[in-house]
Amino acid sequence: MSALDVRLDGRTTIFTINRPEKMNAINAEVANEMQRRFAEFDGSDQRVAIITGAGEKAFSSGADVSDIPELWRCIPTIGIVTEKPVICAVHGWCVGGALVMAAMADLCVVTENTRFSYPEGKVGLTGGMIATLAGRIPHKMAMEIMLLGRTVSGRRACEIGLANEVVEDGRHLEAALAMAREMEDMAPLVLKTLKRFVVEHTLIQTPSEKLARAQRDLAVVRTSADLKEGVAAFREKRKPVFNGR
Template sequence: MSVVTTETHGLVTLLTINRPERRNAICKDTALALQRALAEFDGSDQRVAVITGAGDEAFSAGADVNNLPELWRCIPGVGVATDKPIIAASAGWVVGGAMVMHMMCDLAVAADNTRFSYPEGRMGFTGGMIAGLAARIPHKIAMELILRGKPMSAQRAYEVGLVNEIVPVGRQVEAALGMAQELAAMAPLVLRTIKRFVGRSVLPQGPSEQMAATLAELGRVQSSRDIEEGRSAFREKRAPRFEGR
């Protein structure tokens, strides 16, 4: 069974983290699969994506400590840079790195049982990208969530601007798809331009986010056909034939 499933609903793509037996924890394979799915979405004619987790117990329990991922790979706008709108649809727990994924989406729908938690201060590790939360909700509230590790309810998240809508449990994907269909009917160049302006010129990027974006850029070169062609040409003592891919 795929750890990430992809469905198309007209011009909307639904991406589901599909590890309900592990509360949709993100392992290495999941991060890579979600990165590929986001890249395929960005390169397609699809206009809007919705990211969710299988079932209603958890959007995601965060990084799988038994198979730690490079979590930045599956963070929207970081592991895959895209100007297309992305909506989070959550239910149950949204923990650690999953909170980072959620905050980097453009819009969010939460079931009324959603709970946000960032317990890394009690666990002794962090990727640091959560610092961007302080640019997206009021500073003191962000710091309480990050430093004290106290869970935040869906209602509180709505009040402070972390989610746009609260719906009954089981309706979160339906509501997010409805929101996505509204966006898909709008002028895509306008939506992408606005998102790009916000991402590049309005919201600040923390050091971890900048580092991850740099790794993503370098990764595209390191996994390209051109790098293999360059190596082959060097070994064969011939001029390389680069394709820009």
């Protein structure tokens, strides 16, 4: 069974973190596969993406501490590179890096039983990307979530702008699909342009975001066929033939 389930629903692609027995904790497999499958989505004719979690307990409990991933790989606008709309359909617990994922998505639907939590101050470790929250919701609420580590309900999340809509338990995917249906028939170039303007020119990029984007871009070089060709040419004492891939 795959840790990430991907299925098409009309012109919307649904990405489901499929580790309910682990409260959908994000391990290396999930992070890497989500980045890869989103690249496929971006190059396809699909119009909208939804990210959700399997089971009833959690959207995601964040990074799997027993198999710590490069979490940036599955964060919208960082490792997930697409100008198409991304919606998070959240239910149950949404913890740590999963909260960052929801915050950096374009739209977010939550249920009455949703609980957002960011406990890094209680753990003693941070990746710093949560700082983006202060540029996306009211400053004092962002600091309450980050510095006090208080749990925020789905309804409260909607009130402070962390989510767009709160629905009855179990209806999060239905509500997200309703949003997606609205956008499926809109002009893709307009939606992409508006998203690009917001991401590149309106939202402030935190130091951790800039670092993660640099890691993303450098990873392309490190895993390229050109690098393999360059190393082989050096060993074989010949001129390399690069193809830009």
